[in-house]
Amino acid sequence: MPFVQCTGLSHAFGARTIFNNASLYLKDGSRAALAGPNGAGKTTLMKILAGIFTPDSVELAVQKGTRIAYLPQSGIEFRGCTIYEAAETAYRDIEELIAKRDELGIRLEQKQYDETKLTLLLEEFNHLVETIDNSGYWRRKERIYDVLTGLGFTEKMINAHVHELSQGWQMRLGLAHVLLEFPDIMLLDEPTNYLDIEARTWLEQYLTKFQGGYLIVSHDRSFLDACVTEVYELWNGKLERYTGNYSAYEKRRKEELAALIAAWEAQQEEIARIEEFINRFRYNESKASLVQSRIKQLEKIEPIIIPEGFKRMHFRLPEPPHCGSIALTLENIAKHYGEFCVIPSFSRIIDSGKKLALVGPNGAGKTTLMRIIAGYDKNFTGTLKYGTGVSIGFFSQDTIYALDDSKTVLDEAEADCPFDLIPEVRNLLGAFLFRGDDIYKKVSVLSGGERSRLALLKMLMHPANLLVLDEPTNHLDLDSKDILLEALKNYKGTVIFVSHDKFFLDSLAEEVLELSCGKEPRLYNGGYSYYLQKREQFAEIQTPVAIKQEDTLSTAQQYREQEKQKKAELRRLQRKESELLTEIDTTEQKIKALQAALARPENYSNPAKAKELHATIQETEKTLTELHTAWETVAEQLSHFEN
Secondary structure: OOOEEEEEEEOOOOEEEEEEEEEEEOOOEEEEEEEEOOOOOHHHHHHHHHHOOOOOEEEEEEEEOOEEEEEEEOOOOOOOEEHHHHHHHHHHHHHHHHHHHHHHHHHHHOOOOOOOHHHHHHHHHHHHHHHHOOOOOOOOOOOHHHHHHOOOOOOOOOEEEEHHHOOOHHHHHHHHHHHOOOOOOOOEEOOOOOOOHHHHHHHHHHHOOOOOOOEEEEEHHHHHHOOOOOOOEEEEOOEEEEOOOOHHHHHHHHHHHHHHHHHHHHHHHHOOOHHHHHHHOOOHHHHHHHHHHHHHHHHHHHOOEEEHOOOOOOOOOOOOOOOOOEEEEEEEEEEEEEEEEEEEEEEEEEEEOOEEEEEOOOOOOOOHHHHHHHHHOOOOOOEEOOOOOOOOOEEOOHHOOOOOOOOOOOHHHHHHOHHHHHHHHHHHHOOOOHHHHHHEHHHOOHHHHHHHHHHHHHHHHHOOOOOEEEEOOOOHHHHHHHHHHHHHOOOOOOEEEEEOOOHHHHOOEEEEEEEEEEEEEEEOOHHHHHHHHHHHHHOOOOOOOOOOOHHOOHHHHHHHHHHHHHEEEEHHHHHHHHHHHHHHHHHHHHHHHHHHHHHHHHOOOOHHHHHHHHHHHHHHHHHHHHHHHHHHHHHHHHHHHHO
């Protein structure tokens, strides 16, 4: 069975230890994610497993014949061929195996070997035949088209030259190349970075059917939940394995971290108590032996350390300036490039305070509409009216070019920063992955991803009541996404955004505007899950089933039957709504009682009791959220009867 195993992995960059006797095991069928704070060494570990980086020490065992393919985060570039030809190079290793098989076949025909040698050669020959057959080589054209179209390449693009591709599409092609290699083990470092939702969904489905094993680094929570059954966490130089999907890992990790923080707090109290005794009796001769005992006791305490990457911070956006009840009015807005219609004429009123997501396939006009709304594209037909007092904050990948290359990261972040946020700038930079000496880097040396994060932070710190955000989660890790998500959910202004992160969409969007190439945009008055549900219903229009003559009812009878069913369903929904509202009220009262209990000195001063109450509150709040979601669904269904 193909596998790769590393044990005794240790490595340091200068004085900083990255790995300390870490171990990891991947086999055929492994569905693993690699997690850990930014800068922990995840990419370095991928390179070690791929055999392109040599650590200070490691025992790396790879089953003979195991084929490993590695997808880096960036830097892939194909030249001098078409997209199809580049994809086809994934089969070069197989072509070498075919040549080896043919050569071995000729040797076997000579029959110049003893029985033992002949048996070994036959086993090798059969293994080569099996590997070649399983690779999909004999139907490679079909596989190439399936993979490329699944990742968003059109028929026209497949036959185009690779020099026409952007960096993002080059990386998509690199991902296609890895998938087409059909290796035993895949090492995928941020495979979804340049994929839209459709391509991500296709990749999820591909990976769930993949027969080999894989290790994934990703900042897409929904993608990981769909694809992995185990998580390796790189923390403090060690690799800890957790079974289950990413959400299960996060839940366990949160519990462990809470316990660690509680232990740290208890230790700090103990240290403070010992130090207070030492300081009080340091010069008291009668207590000298006791003081020395306490000093030794203090020296023996092994400090509990909470790693910087696991310390959570919160970011509150500046209070949005006051504005009217309407943020934006679109009247007969349309966009054409020559004869090609990107956005057909449509009208829409966007109320202040809404969180509106724009969705749709590549080329549907999402970015174009964002630029029109933000006032950057004035070449359109129709009328765009901003509400009273509306001020706009706009983020796109183009905003990175507005940064001052001569400044440091810290200086650029502080420029135009509201006065009350200046003391928080360093912490905010840390939340956006600029930590330690990174804040003193010149903007001119930043990578594209770093520039994007800095531009996003600068925009968010500037007071505005209408935020227009085009892929704000690009280049952010999961913790940074969570910080941004929390800030936007608490933000009282209007947010219009595009994202390919399902979790982010589902957590933030209150309304969804679907754009389709050449079709009028359709508004869904609900979150992203609601949009997916309704879209599925629209797609499932079935041919009516033929009714037997003897079962046919008259038109009047049919109407009466339908009305009867409607009334019954209405009564059922009304009962369900009443039950849910009662449960919601009871649950809210329970939370208040638990919070009151936690506030009592005898409880909050008892770490074990406080932890227990806190966990119960969290679980009850989760139940309340689920009840609210269920009630919203029922209320939505009832609204259809009212309409």
